[in-house]
Amino acid sequence: MKLHSDEQLYQKVRQADHEAFDQLFDRFWKRLFEYAFKMLQDREQAEDVVQEVFVQLWENAPKREIQHLSGYFFRAVKYQVANVIRNQKWHLDWNTVQLEDILVTDEPEVGHNVVLLKVVEERIEQLPPKCREVFYLSKKHGYTAKEIAANLNISPRTVEGHLQRALKSLKADLEHMYILVLIFLYL
Structure with a gap:
């Protein structure tokens, strides 16, 4: 499986192949986490965002054709981060802002x-x-x-x-x- 391209692994994921999914997860998790963390500056939220992206990938794979998996992942993380920011109740503690x-x-x-x-x-x-x-x-x-x-x-x-x-x-x-x-x- 390690010799398969991302797109080949995705085609296997579309057929509910857990091993292919695990391979994609291993290939992309760290980079996607770092990307989310850079924007959110919160480890737990960044992990949740990446997990949600992978869950959606698994759930929607049978009915979704993705040509460029790497681009898809980073756009999906960006979208999830935007949702977190939009949905979060922001309260600034101005005593800590310099x-x-x-x-x-x-x-x-x-x-x-x-x-x-x-x-x-x-x-x-x-x-x-x-x-x-x-x-x-x-x-x-x-x-x-x-x-x-x-x-x-x-x-x-x-x-x-x-x-x-x-x-x-x-x-x-x-x-x-x-x-x-x-x-x-x-x-």
């Missing part, structure tokens, strides 16, 4: 961070001017509240008020957009 980690720096991030960084940048630009200035000085440039207060000729308490208002505004905006960003990134 906006400093996702703010634009001098060197742009790669991958999905670029999208999130653009969204955060847009939301920061919508802050009131003084609030935005205080936020940038604190989060992007690393100035303390005292340093910002001295530079802008305002009290440290006013600086803290601007920072709290900025963070509250950003957290409210981003909490609503987070699910959409995740779905967009992984579809």
Whole structure:
């Protein structure tokens, strides 16, 4: 069986051949798991997604003709991940989210961070001017509240008020957009 192509094994699976199914499982499980885990960042969910893909393959094999099995598997995993993300009740614990980690720096991030960084940048630009200035000085440039207060000729308490208002505004905006960003990134 190890010498059979994926498509040949699939034809045997269509005839309810358990050994062929096990061979396909062994060939694809690790790569599909890694793909799902990369998107979900949750071991248990990734395992469930891959298991569901294989269950559907087995159940639907007699009535489905698949030409490119590898492509089918990865599309099926992507679809299942999208379902998990859509169906999951997302609740963000904003106390654990560090906006400093996702703010634009001098060197742009790669991958999905670029999208999130653009969204955060847009939301920061919508802050009131003084609030935005205080936020940038604190989060992007690393100035303390005292340093910002001295530079802008305002009290440290006013600086803290601007920072709290900025963070509250950003957290409210981003909490609503987070699910959409995740779905967009992984579809």
